[in-house]
Amino acid sequence: MDRLRRGDHSCTAFTDDEAHWQVLTAYTRTGLAEGEKVLIILDPHDLSDDEVVARMDCGSGRVEAAWDSGQLVLTRSPSFFDFPGGRFDKQRHAEIFEREIELAREEGWSGLRNAGDMGWVLEQGLSDDEVVDYETSVEALFADGRFTAICWYDQRRFSDYLVAAASEVHPLQVLERLDAIDVVRTTKGGRIAGAAELPTREKFTEALRMALERPGSRGPFHFELDLTDLTFMEAHCAWQLISFAGSLPEGSKVVVSCGPLVELSLRGLGVDTVPQLELRVEEFQ
Missing domain, CATH: 3.30.750.24 (STAS domain)
Structure with a gap:
Protein backbone atom coordinates (compact mmCIF):
# COMPACT_ATOMS: atom_id res chain seq x y z
CA MET A 1 0.00 0.00 0.00
CA ASP A 2 2.91 2.36 0.75
CA ARG A 3 4.06 2.15 -2.87
CA LEU A 4 0.78 3.31 -4.44
CA ARG A 5 1.09 6.51 -6.43
CA ARG A 6 -1.44 8.83 -8.06
CA GLY A 7 -2.88 7.24 -11.15
CA ASP A 8 -2.50 3.66 -9.87
CA HIS A 9 -5.33 1.16 -10.39
CA SER A 10 -5.00 -1.64 -7.86
CA CYS A 11 -6.93 -4.38 -6.15
CA THR A 12 -6.74 -6.29 -2.91
CA ALA A 13 -8.25 -9.60 -1.85
CA PHE A 14 -8.78 -10.31 1.83
CA THR A 15 -10.25 -12.72 4.37
CA ASP A 16 -9.29 -10.86 7.55
CA ASP A 17 -11.65 -7.95 8.24
CA GLU A 18 -9.40 -6.32 10.84
CA ALA A 19 -6.37 -6.36 8.53
CA HIS A 20 -8.52 -5.04 5.69
CA TRP A 21 -9.68 -2.03 7.72
CA GLN A 22 -6.09 -1.29 8.72
CA VAL A 23 -5.09 -1.14 5.05
CA LEU A 24 -8.13 0.95 4.13
CA THR A 25 -7.47 3.35 7.01
CA ALA A 26 -3.83 3.85 6.00
CA TYR A 27 -4.88 4.35 2.37
CA THR A 28 -7.52 6.92 3.34
CA ARG A 29 -5.36 8.89 5.74
CA THR A 30 -2.55 9.04 3.15
CA GLY A 31 -4.92 10.50 0.56
CA LEU A 32 -6.27 13.08 2.99
CA ALA A 33 -2.74 14.13 3.97
CA GLU A 34 -1.82 14.60 0.31
CA GLY A 35 -4.77 16.88 -0.36
CA GLU A 36 -6.81 14.37 -2.33
CA LYS A 37 -10.54 13.89 -2.13
CA VAL A 38 -11.26 10.39 -0.85
CA LEU A 39 -14.34 8.50 -2.04
CA ILE A 40 -15.11 5.19 -0.31
CA ILE A 41 -17.87 3.01 -1.76
CA LEU A 42 -19.12 0.57 0.87
CA ASP A 43 -21.42 -2.41 0.82
CA PRO A 44 -24.88 -1.52 2.21
CA HIS A 45 -24.39 -4.06 5.01
CA ASP A 46 -20.97 -2.74 6.09
CA LEU A 47 -20.26 -0.52 9.06
CA SER A 48 -22.31 2.68 9.40
CA ASP A 49 -20.75 5.96 8.30
CA ASP A 50 -20.24 7.03 11.91
CA GLU A 51 -18.52 3.73 12.71
CA VAL A 52 -16.24 4.03 9.65
CA VAL A 53 -15.17 7.57 10.57
CA ALA A 54 -14.55 6.64 14.21
CA ARG A 55 -12.50 3.61 13.20
CA MET A 56 -10.33 5.57 10.76
CA ASP A 57 -10.00 8.65 12.94
CA CYS A 58 -8.52 6.88 15.99
CA GLY A 59 -9.25 9.97 18.08
CA SER A 60 -7.08 12.27 15.96
CA GLY A 61 -9.96 14.43 14.72
CA ARG A 62 -8.43 14.60 11.21
CA VAL A 63 -10.64 12.02 9.51
CA GLU A 64 -13.73 13.39 11.21
CA ALA A 65 -12.83 16.90 10.03
CA ALA A 66 -12.30 15.64 6.48
CA TRP A 67 -15.74 13.99 6.55
CA ASP A 68 -17.34 17.19 7.81
CA SER A 69 -15.60 19.27 5.12
CA GLY A 70 -16.48 16.94 2.25
CA GLN A 71 -12.89 15.86 1.56
CA LEU A 72 -13.92 12.36 2.68
CA VAL A 73 -17.08 10.97 1.11
CA LEU A 74 -18.69 7.72 2.24
CA THR A 75 -21.37 6.17 0.06
CA ARG A 76 -23.03 2.83 -0.64
CA SER A 77 -22.82 0.98 -3.94
CA PRO A 78 -26.52 0.91 -4.94
CA SER A 79 -27.11 4.63 -4.37
CA PHE A 80 -23.75 5.70 -5.82
CA PHE A 81 -24.05 3.76 -9.07
CA ASP A 82 -27.81 4.26 -9.44
CA PHE A 83 -28.14 1.29 -11.81
CA PRO A 84 -30.47 2.45 -14.64
CA GLY A 85 -33.46 0.14 -14.78
CA GLY A 86 -31.72 -1.93 -12.09
CA ARG A 87 -29.13 -3.11 -14.62
CA PHE A 88 -25.35 -2.72 -14.89
CA ASP A 89 -23.93 -0.56 -17.69
CA LYS A 90 -20.12 -0.31 -17.78
CA GLN A 91 -20.15 2.88 -19.85
CA ARG A 92 -22.42 4.57 -17.32
CA HIS A 93 -20.08 3.42 -14.54
CA ALA A 94 -17.10 5.03 -16.27
CA GLU A 95 -19.05 8.26 -16.77
CA ILE A 96 -19.96 8.37 -13.06
CA PHE A 97 -16.29 8.18 -12.11
CA GLU A 98 -15.37 10.76 -14.76
CA ARG A 99 -17.82 13.20 -13.15
CA GLU A 100 -16.40 12.50 -9.68
CA ILE A 101 -12.83 13.10 -10.91
CA GLU A 102 -13.86 16.40 -12.47
CA LEU A 103 -15.81 17.41 -9.35
CA ALA A 104 -12.74 16.80 -7.17
CA ARG A 105 -10.73 19.06 -9.49
CA GLU A 106 -13.37 21.80 -9.41
CA GLU A 107 -13.42 21.65 -5.60
CA GLY A 108 -9.68 22.26 -5.53
CA TRP A 109 -8.42 18.83 -4.46
CA SER A 110 -5.18 17.46 -5.91
CA GLY A 111 -6.90 14.32 -7.16
CA LEU A 112 -9.54 11.70 -6.42
CA ARG A 113 -8.66 8.63 -4.36
CA ASN A 114 -11.25 5.85 -4.44
CA ALA A 115 -11.67 2.55 -2.60
CA GLY A 116 -14.61 0.37 -3.44
CA ASP A 117 -16.18 -2.87 -2.24
CA MET A 118 -16.79 -5.01 -5.34
CA GLY A 119 -19.70 -6.84 -3.72
CA TRP A 120 -22.10 -4.93 -5.97
CA VAL A 121 -21.17 -7.19 -8.92
CA LEU A 122 -22.69 -10.12 -7.02
CA GLU A 123 -25.90 -8.19 -6.41
CA GLN A 124 -26.04 -7.38 -10.13
CA GLY A 125 -25.49 -11.02 -11.08
CA LEU A 126 -22.43 -10.32 -13.23
CA SER A 127 -20.45 -13.33 -14.40
CA ASP A 128 -16.76 -13.59 -13.53
CA ASP A 129 -15.82 -12.75 -17.11
CA GLU A 130 -18.09 -9.68 -17.12
CA VAL A 131 -16.37 -8.42 -13.97
CA VAL A 132 -12.93 -8.87 -15.54
CA ASP A 133 -14.12 -7.09 -18.69
CA TYR A 134 -15.40 -4.17 -16.59
CA GLU A 135 -12.12 -3.88 -14.64
CA THR A 136 -10.19 -3.80 -17.90
CA SER A 137 -12.51 -1.22 -19.47
CA VAL A 138 -11.90 1.50 -16.85
CA GLU A 139 -8.13 1.79 -17.37
CA ALA A 140 -8.56 5.01 -19.36
CA LEU A 141 -9.75 6.75 -16.17
CA PHE A 142 -6.22 6.54 -14.74
CA ALA A 143 -4.35 7.94 -17.75
CA ASP A 144 -3.79 11.50 -16.48
CA GLY A 145 -2.82 10.60 -12.91
CA ARG A 146 -5.75 12.37 -11.23
CA PHE A 147 -7.49 9.14 -10.19
CA THR A 148 -6.22 6.44 -7.83
CA ALA A 149 -8.24 3.39 -6.83
CA ILE A 150 -8.30 0.14 -4.87
CA CYS A 151 -10.99 -2.39 -5.76
CA TRP A 152 -11.44 -4.79 -2.86
CA TYR A 153 -12.60 -8.38 -3.13
CA ASP A 154 -13.70 -10.35 -0.09
CA GLN A 155 -12.35 -13.82 -0.90
CA ARG A 156 -15.12 -15.41 1.17
CA ARG A 157 -17.69 -14.11 -1.33
CA PHE A 158 -15.93 -14.49 -4.68
CA SER A 159 -14.71 -17.47 -6.66
CA ASP A 160 -11.00 -18.31 -6.66
CA TYR A 161 -11.04 -17.83 -10.43
CA LEU A 162 -12.36 -14.25 -10.19
CA VAL A 163 -9.94 -13.25 -7.42
CA ALA A 164 -7.02 -14.56 -9.49
CA ALA A 165 -8.31 -12.99 -12.71
CA ALA A 166 -8.90 -9.62 -11.02
CA SER A 167 -5.34 -9.68 -9.71
CA GLU A 168 -4.09 -10.31 -13.22
CA VAL A 169 -5.91 -7.43 -14.90
CA HIS A 170 -5.08 -4.83 -12.25
CA PRO A 171 -1.66 -3.25 -12.78
CA LEU A 172 -0.97 -3.44 -9.03
CA GLN A 173 -2.02 -5.71 -6.17
CA VAL A 174 -2.11 -4.43 -2.59
CA LEU A 175 -1.14 -6.90 0.12
CA GLU A 176 -3.93 -7.88 2.48
CA ARG A 177 -2.05 -6.82 5.61
CA LEU A 178 0.16 -3.85 6.45
CA ASP A 179 2.64 -6.26 8.05
CA ALA A 180 2.56 -8.88 5.27
Whole structure:
Protein backbone atom coordinates (compact mmCIF):
# COMPACT_ATOMS: atom_id res chain seq x y z
CA MET A 1 0.00 0.00 0.00
CA ASP A 2 2.91 2.36 0.75
CA ARG A 3 4.06 2.15 -2.87
CA LEU A 4 0.78 3.31 -4.44
CA ARG A 5 1.09 6.51 -6.43
CA ARG A 6 -1.44 8.83 -8.06
CA GLY A 7 -2.88 7.24 -11.15
CA ASP A 8 -2.50 3.66 -9.87
CA HIS A 9 -5.33 1.16 -10.39
CA SER A 10 -5.00 -1.64 -7.86
CA CYS A 11 -6.93 -4.38 -6.15
CA THR A 12 -6.74 -6.29 -2.91
CA ALA A 13 -8.25 -9.60 -1.85
CA PHE A 14 -8.78 -10.31 1.83
CA THR A 15 -10.25 -12.72 4.37
CA ASP A 16 -9.29 -10.86 7.55
CA ASP A 17 -11.65 -7.95 8.24
CA GLU A 18 -9.40 -6.32 10.84
CA ALA A 19 -6.37 -6.36 8.53
CA HIS A 20 -8.52 -5.04 5.69
CA TRP A 21 -9.68 -2.03 7.72
CA GLN A 22 -6.09 -1.29 8.72
CA VAL A 23 -5.09 -1.14 5.05
CA LEU A 24 -8.13 0.95 4.13
CA THR A 25 -7.47 3.35 7.01
CA ALA A 26 -3.83 3.85 6.00
CA TYR A 27 -4.88 4.35 2.37
CA THR A 28 -7.52 6.92 3.34
CA ARG A 29 -5.36 8.89 5.74
CA THR A 30 -2.55 9.04 3.15
CA GLY A 31 -4.92 10.50 0.56
CA LEU A 32 -6.27 13.08 2.99
CA ALA A 33 -2.74 14.13 3.97
CA GLU A 34 -1.82 14.60 0.31
CA GLY A 35 -4.77 16.88 -0.36
CA GLU A 36 -6.81 14.37 -2.33
CA LYS A 37 -10.54 13.89 -2.13
CA VAL A 38 -11.26 10.39 -0.85
CA LEU A 39 -14.34 8.50 -2.04
CA ILE A 40 -15.11 5.19 -0.31
CA ILE A 41 -17.87 3.01 -1.76
CA LEU A 42 -19.12 0.57 0.87
CA ASP A 43 -21.42 -2.41 0.82
CA PRO A 44 -24.88 -1.52 2.21
CA HIS A 45 -24.39 -4.06 5.01
CA ASP A 46 -20.97 -2.74 6.09
CA LEU A 47 -20.26 -0.52 9.06
CA SER A 48 -22.31 2.68 9.40
CA ASP A 49 -20.75 5.96 8.30
CA ASP A 50 -20.24 7.03 11.91
CA GLU A 51 -18.52 3.73 12.71
CA VAL A 52 -16.24 4.03 9.65
CA VAL A 53 -15.17 7.57 10.57
CA ALA A 54 -14.55 6.64 14.21
CA ARG A 55 -12.50 3.61 13.20
CA MET A 56 -10.33 5.57 10.76
CA ASP A 57 -10.00 8.65 12.94
CA CYS A 58 -8.52 6.88 15.99
CA GLY A 59 -9.25 9.97 18.08
CA SER A 60 -7.08 12.27 15.96
CA GLY A 61 -9.96 14.43 14.72
CA ARG A 62 -8.43 14.60 11.21
CA VAL A 63 -10.64 12.02 9.51
CA GLU A 64 -13.73 13.39 11.21
CA ALA A 65 -12.83 16.90 10.03
CA ALA A 66 -12.30 15.64 6.48
CA TRP A 67 -15.74 13.99 6.55
CA ASP A 68 -17.34 17.19 7.81
CA SER A 69 -15.60 19.27 5.12
CA GLY A 70 -16.48 16.94 2.25
CA GLN A 71 -12.89 15.86 1.56
CA LEU A 72 -13.92 12.36 2.68
CA VAL A 73 -17.08 10.97 1.11
CA LEU A 74 -18.69 7.72 2.24
CA THR A 75 -21.37 6.17 0.06
CA ARG A 76 -23.03 2.83 -0.64
CA SER A 77 -22.82 0.98 -3.94
CA PRO A 78 -26.52 0.91 -4.94
CA SER A 79 -27.11 4.63 -4.37
CA PHE A 80 -23.75 5.70 -5.82
CA PHE A 81 -24.05 3.76 -9.07
CA ASP A 82 -27.81 4.26 -9.44
CA PHE A 83 -28.14 1.29 -11.81
CA PRO A 84 -30.47 2.45 -14.64
CA GLY A 85 -33.46 0.14 -14.78
CA GLY A 86 -31.72 -1.93 -12.09
CA ARG A 87 -29.13 -3.11 -14.62
CA PHE A 88 -25.35 -2.72 -14.89
CA ASP A 89 -23.93 -0.56 -17.69
CA LYS A 90 -20.12 -0.31 -17.78
CA GLN A 91 -20.15 2.88 -19.85
CA ARG A 92 -22.42 4.57 -17.32
CA HIS A 93 -20.08 3.42 -14.54
CA ALA A 94 -17.10 5.03 -16.27
CA GLU A 95 -19.05 8.26 -16.77
CA ILE A 96 -19.96 8.37 -13.06
CA PHE A 97 -16.29 8.18 -12.11
CA GLU A 98 -15.37 10.76 -14.76
CA ARG A 99 -17.82 13.20 -13.15
CA GLU A 100 -16.40 12.50 -9.68
CA ILE A 101 -12.83 13.10 -10.91
CA GLU A 102 -13.86 16.40 -12.47
CA LEU A 103 -15.81 17.41 -9.35
CA ALA A 104 -12.74 16.80 -7.17
CA ARG A 105 -10.73 19.06 -9.49
CA GLU A 106 -13.37 21.80 -9.41
CA GLU A 107 -13.42 21.65 -5.60
CA GLY A 108 -9.68 22.26 -5.53
CA TRP A 109 -8.42 18.83 -4.46
CA SER A 110 -5.18 17.46 -5.91
CA GLY A 111 -6.90 14.32 -7.16
CA LEU A 112 -9.54 11.70 -6.42
CA ARG A 113 -8.66 8.63 -4.36
CA ASN A 114 -11.25 5.85 -4.44
CA ALA A 115 -11.67 2.55 -2.60
CA GLY A 116 -14.61 0.37 -3.44
CA ASP A 117 -16.18 -2.87 -2.24
CA MET A 118 -16.79 -5.01 -5.34
CA GLY A 119 -19.70 -6.84 -3.72
CA TRP A 120 -22.10 -4.93 -5.97
CA VAL A 121 -21.17 -7.19 -8.92
CA LEU A 122 -22.69 -10.12 -7.02
CA GLU A 123 -25.90 -8.19 -6.41
CA GLN A 124 -26.04 -7.38 -10.13
CA GLY A 125 -25.49 -11.02 -11.08
CA LEU A 126 -22.43 -10.32 -13.23
CA SER A 127 -20.45 -13.33 -14.40
CA ASP A 128 -16.76 -13.59 -13.53
CA ASP A 129 -15.82 -12.75 -17.11
CA GLU A 130 -18.09 -9.68 -17.12
CA VAL A 131 -16.37 -8.42 -13.97
CA VAL A 132 -12.93 -8.87 -15.54
CA ASP A 133 -14.12 -7.09 -18.69
CA TYR A 134 -15.40 -4.17 -16.59
CA GLU A 135 -12.12 -3.88 -14.64
CA THR A 136 -10.19 -3.80 -17.90
CA SER A 137 -12.51 -1.22 -19.47
CA VAL A 138 -11.90 1.50 -16.85
CA GLU A 139 -8.13 1.79 -17.37
CA ALA A 140 -8.56 5.01 -19.36
CA LEU A 141 -9.75 6.75 -16.17
CA PHE A 142 -6.22 6.54 -14.74
CA ALA A 143 -4.35 7.94 -17.75
CA ASP A 144 -3.79 11.50 -16.48
CA GLY A 145 -2.82 10.60 -12.91
CA ARG A 146 -5.75 12.37 -11.23
CA PHE A 147 -7.49 9.14 -10.19
CA THR A 148 -6.22 6.44 -7.83
CA ALA A 149 -8.24 3.39 -6.83
CA ILE A 150 -8.30 0.14 -4.87
CA CYS A 151 -10.99 -2.39 -5.76
CA TRP A 152 -11.44 -4.79 -2.86
CA TYR A 153 -12.60 -8.38 -3.13
CA ASP A 154 -13.70 -10.35 -0.09
CA GLN A 155 -12.35 -13.82 -0.90
CA ARG A 156 -15.12 -15.41 1.17
CA ARG A 157 -17.69 -14.11 -1.33
CA PHE A 158 -15.93 -14.49 -4.68
CA SER A 159 -14.71 -17.47 -6.66
CA ASP A 160 -11.00 -18.31 -6.66
CA TYR A 161 -11.04 -17.83 -10.43
CA LEU A 162 -12.36 -14.25 -10.19
CA VAL A 163 -9.94 -13.25 -7.42
CA ALA A 164 -7.02 -14.56 -9.49
CA ALA A 165 -8.31 -12.99 -12.71
CA ALA A 166 -8.90 -9.62 -11.02
CA SER A 167 -5.34 -9.68 -9.71
CA GLU A 168 -4.09 -10.31 -13.22
CA VAL A 169 -5.91 -7.43 -14.90
CA HIS A 170 -5.08 -4.83 -12.25
CA PRO A 171 -1.66 -3.25 -12.78
CA LEU A 172 -0.97 -3.44 -9.03
CA GLN A 173 -2.02 -5.71 -6.17
CA VAL A 174 -2.11 -4.43 -2.59
CA LEU A 175 -1.14 -6.90 0.12
CA GLU A 176 -3.93 -7.88 2.48
CA ARG A 177 -2.05 -6.82 5.61
CA LEU A 178 0.16 -3.85 6.45
CA ASP A 179 2.64 -6.26 8.05
CA ALA A 180 2.56 -8.88 5.27
CA ILE A 181 5.17 -10.04 2.79
CA ASP A 182 4.65 -11.75 -0.53
CA VAL A 183 7.22 -14.22 -1.88
CA VAL A 184 7.23 -15.13 -5.58
CA ARG A 185 9.64 -17.24 -7.61
CA THR A 186 10.81 -15.74 -10.90
CA THR A 187 12.71 -17.17 -13.86
CA LYS A 188 15.99 -15.64 -12.62
CA GLY A 189 15.44 -15.84 -8.88
CA GLY A 190 12.75 -14.40 -6.67
CA ARG A 191 10.78 -11.36 -5.56
CA ILE A 192 9.79 -10.36 -2.02
CA ALA A 193 7.30 -7.53 -1.43
CA GLY A 194 5.90 -5.97 1.72
CA ALA A 195 7.88 -5.24 4.88
CA ALA A 196 10.65 -7.37 6.43
CA GLU A 197 10.15 -6.73 10.15
CA LEU A 198 9.28 -8.58 13.35
CA PRO A 199 5.84 -9.94 12.33
CA THR A 200 7.21 -11.20 8.98
CA ARG A 201 10.76 -12.03 10.08
CA GLU A 202 10.28 -15.80 10.13
CA LYS A 203 8.69 -15.95 6.69
CA PHE A 204 11.30 -13.61 5.21
CA THR A 205 14.20 -15.63 6.65
CA GLU A 206 12.71 -18.91 5.48
CA ALA A 207 12.27 -17.52 1.97
CA LEU A 208 15.93 -16.49 1.92
CA ARG A 209 17.02 -19.87 3.27
CA MET A 210 15.11 -21.77 0.59
CA ALA A 211 16.49 -19.50 -2.13
CA LEU A 212 20.12 -19.11 -1.07
CA GLU A 213 21.15 -21.93 1.22
CA ARG A 214 23.30 -24.41 -0.71
CA PRO A 215 24.57 -27.08 1.72
CA GLY A 216 27.30 -29.22 0.17
CA SER A 217 27.42 -27.18 -3.03
CA ARG A 218 30.89 -26.08 -4.13
CA GLY A 219 30.09 -24.41 -7.44
CA PRO A 220 29.31 -20.70 -7.90
CA PHE A 221 25.68 -19.70 -7.70
CA HIS A 222 23.80 -16.82 -9.36
CA PHE A 223 20.50 -15.48 -8.03
CA GLU A 224 18.55 -12.27 -8.70
CA LEU A 225 16.49 -11.03 -5.77
CA ASP A 226 13.93 -8.30 -6.46
CA LEU A 227 13.25 -6.26 -3.31
CA THR A 228 12.00 -3.13 -5.08
CA ASP A 229 8.55 -3.61 -3.53
CA LEU A 230 9.97 -4.16 -0.04
CA THR A 231 9.11 -0.95 1.81
CA PHE A 232 11.12 -1.65 4.96
CA MET A 233 13.86 -4.04 6.13
CA GLU A 234 14.79 -4.33 9.81
CA ALA A 235 18.42 -4.95 10.80
CA HIS A 236 17.86 -8.62 11.66
CA CYS A 237 16.42 -9.41 8.22
CA ALA A 238 19.14 -7.40 6.49
CA TRP A 239 21.81 -9.34 8.42
CA GLN A 240 20.19 -12.66 7.43
CA LEU A 241 20.42 -11.70 3.76
CA ILE A 242 24.07 -10.68 4.11
CA SER A 243 24.91 -13.88 6.02
CA PHE A 244 23.26 -16.22 3.51
CA ALA A 245 24.98 -14.47 0.59
CA GLY A 246 28.33 -14.42 2.37
CA SER A 247 28.20 -18.18 2.91
CA LEU A 248 27.87 -18.91 -0.83
CA PRO A 249 30.88 -20.34 -2.72
CA GLU A 250 33.45 -17.98 -4.17
CA GLY A 251 32.34 -16.62 -7.53
CA SER A 252 28.65 -16.66 -6.58
CA LYS A 253 26.59 -13.55 -7.08
CA VAL A 254 23.30 -12.45 -5.51
CA VAL A 255 22.05 -9.38 -7.35
CA VAL A 256 19.64 -7.45 -5.13
CA SER A 257 17.39 -4.79 -6.69
CA CYS A 258 15.98 -2.48 -4.02
CA GLY A 259 15.00 1.05 -3.07
CA PRO A 260 17.01 3.58 -1.04
CA LEU A 261 15.58 2.58 2.38
CA VAL A 262 16.49 -1.10 1.97
CA GLU A 263 19.88 -0.06 0.60
CA LEU A 264 20.45 2.00 3.75
CA SER A 265 19.79 -1.03 5.97
CA LEU A 266 22.11 -3.27 3.97
CA ARG A 267 24.98 -0.79 3.68
CA GLY A 268 24.80 -0.03 7.38
CA LEU A 269 25.46 -3.70 8.13
CA GLY A 270 28.43 -4.04 5.78
CA VAL A 271 27.01 -5.33 2.51
CA ASP A 272 29.96 -3.77 0.66
CA THR A 273 32.33 -6.22 2.38
CA VAL A 274 30.51 -9.24 0.89
CA PRO A 275 31.70 -9.86 -2.69
CA GLN A 276 28.82 -12.27 -3.35
CA LEU A 277 26.30 -9.43 -2.98
CA GLU A 278 25.63 -6.75 -5.58
CA LEU A 279 23.10 -3.93 -5.02
CA ARG A 280 21.16 -2.26 -7.79
CA VAL A 281 19.33 0.69 -6.30
CA GLU A 282 16.22 2.13 -7.92
CA GLU A 283 15.01 5.63 -7.12
CA PHE A 284 11.21 5.88 -6.81
CA GLN A 285 9.15 8.88 -7.78
